[in-house]
Amino acid sequence: GAVQIESEEESEEIAEFSGVVLSDADIQVLESLLRYFEKLGQQNDKDLRIETALAQRRVGDIQQRMGKLDDAETSYIKAWQLYEAVSRNLASQPSQNLHNDLIDQQVSILSALISTQASQGKFLLSMENYRKARKLIESSREYATSEQGRFQLAQLLNNVGRLAARPMLDRPLWNDRSLPAGGGPPRPPGPLGRPAGPGILLGPNSPQIRKEMELNREAITLLRELVSESPTTQGYRVALARALRDETRLLRIRGNVTEADRSMDEAIQIIEEMVQKSPENLGLQYVLAETLLAGNEATMPLAAPATPNLKSEDLNRALRAHQIADQLLSESPLEPNYLSLKAVALIRLSQFTNVLGRAKSISYLDDSVRIYQGLVDRFPDIAIYSAKLVESLMRLSRTEPNKSLEHIDRAIAIVDKQLKSKSKAGFNSLMERLKDRRSKVEAKQN
Incomplete structure (x- = not known):
């Protein structure tokens, strides 16, 4: 999961939550507030649905931060239903300002719902809510x-475009060419709502990639306009950098390396300038590190322990992102976003085996496994952590061949645990492919 900085208001919320260990007690306080609103409304015949919806949204945000995704989804749906009921009641003669405020709140809740459902692998529901929000x-x-309104649409386009790019099981895991072909793990639906076929790689000219690029271009156009109109608004510039980061990935998939590098350089420059002006802003530091690590996903298949076409610039960016992650963790050691950021940096660094040596690559991967195992233990409902743990283990199985079976067996155990949980999307086929991998490694060793 990534820290979202969509506005100054949300940037303040990041500062409020960073390093805070949320508990059921926090949810109980808000739930008591919900009961208070309900009781007050009954006694005074006053409509407090908007206040209740705001509190319900807050409950959902806390539940999401705690990794209770099913509960968060329920809370967001309740908040959405309350706003929808208020909108219907006002449909006859609403004040335009109130009507627009209600639309804004509903779209904001739907965006949170889309993110929560995508984290659980519920991609069809995510796409349905995208269409609802756009309408x-x-x-x-x-x-x-x-x-x-334009900013909400741009963010929506960014989020839905990434549904095809950062699913429950990351793209490198699907694109692992060393896994047996056929019956591959189901991919999330593309922006058209249709899943890519099993075992088929998303090619540069696939309908999913073309549609994703179309949505990305629309988002970038909107965000460039907004930045031009309000150059000091932090949220617009961060969103533009994220859209450019997505464009980098898409251009690399299409083979447009020069254009991709240009987009990545612009994205980094935007965030660098913001960090220089607000060096104390942890949220911006996080986005900078996230951006430094982005863009090369399409050229980094899981199949190889090292990726020859990485450049020295990529190594420097990965080292800097790792350094930022350590700085952030020194401030908030338990923050899951910062821990995951460090693990991603470690995985990236492990790919420079030719430069850093095999022993260092193994050490980096061991650390990423340790971090993701801790996140899986703390947040068992967040399937992406299990997927990233499996990715780290499978990289280790290649980088450390003498322990290959040990790492594969551990990956199989993790997938087996996921299959017994609620978040099963993609794991059935992954289990089959891991078992096939194990058989081949065992046969080779014998």
Whole structure:
């Protein structure tokens, strides 16, 4: 999961939550507030649905931070239903300002719901809510053309485009050419809502990639306009950098390396300038490190222990991202986003075997396994942590051939545990492929 900095308001929320260990007690406090609103409304015949929806949204945010994704999804749906009921009641003669505020709140909740459902592998539901949110934005011309409406749409486009890029099981895991072909793990639906076929790699000219590029271009166009109109608004610039980062990945898939490098350089420059102006902002430091690690996913298949086409610039960026992650963790040692960031940096560094040596690569992967195992233990409902743990183990199985079977067996045990949980999307086929891998490694060793 990535820290979201969509506005100054949300940047403050990051500072509020970073390093804070949330508990059921926090949820109980908010749930008591919900009961209070309900009771007050009954006694005073006053409509407190908007206040209740805001509190319900807050409950969902805390549940999501705790990794209770099913509960968070339920809370977001309840908040959405309350806003929807208020909107229906006001449909006859609503004030335009109130109508637009309600649209804004509903779209914001749907965006949170999309992220929560995607984290659970519920990609069809995520796409359904994307279409619902877009329809809401376009239901009011005044809102759709407003600064906030355009920003909400741009963020929505960014999020839905990434559904095909950062699914429950990461793209490198699907694109592992050393896994047996056929019956591969189901990919998330592309922006058209249709899943890519099993065992088929998303090629540069696939409908999913073309549609994703179309959505990405629309987001970049909107965000460039917003940055031009309000150059000091932090949220617009961060969102533009993230959209450019996504464009980098897509351009690399299409083989447009020069254009991809240009987009990545611009994304890094945008965040670098913001960090220089606000060096104390941990959220911006996080986004900078995240950006430094992005862009090369399409050229980094899981199949190889090292990737020859990585450049020295990529190594320097990975080292810097690792350093930033350590700085962030010194401030907030338990923050899951910072821990995951460090693990991603370690995985990236492990790919420079030719430069750093095999022993160092193994050490980096051991550390990433330790971090992701800790996150899986703390947040068992967040399937992406299990997927990344499996990825780290499978990289170790190649980098450390004498322990290959040991690492594969551990990966199989993790997938088996996921199959017994609620988050099963993609894991059935992955289990078959891991078992096939194990058989081949065992046969080779014998």
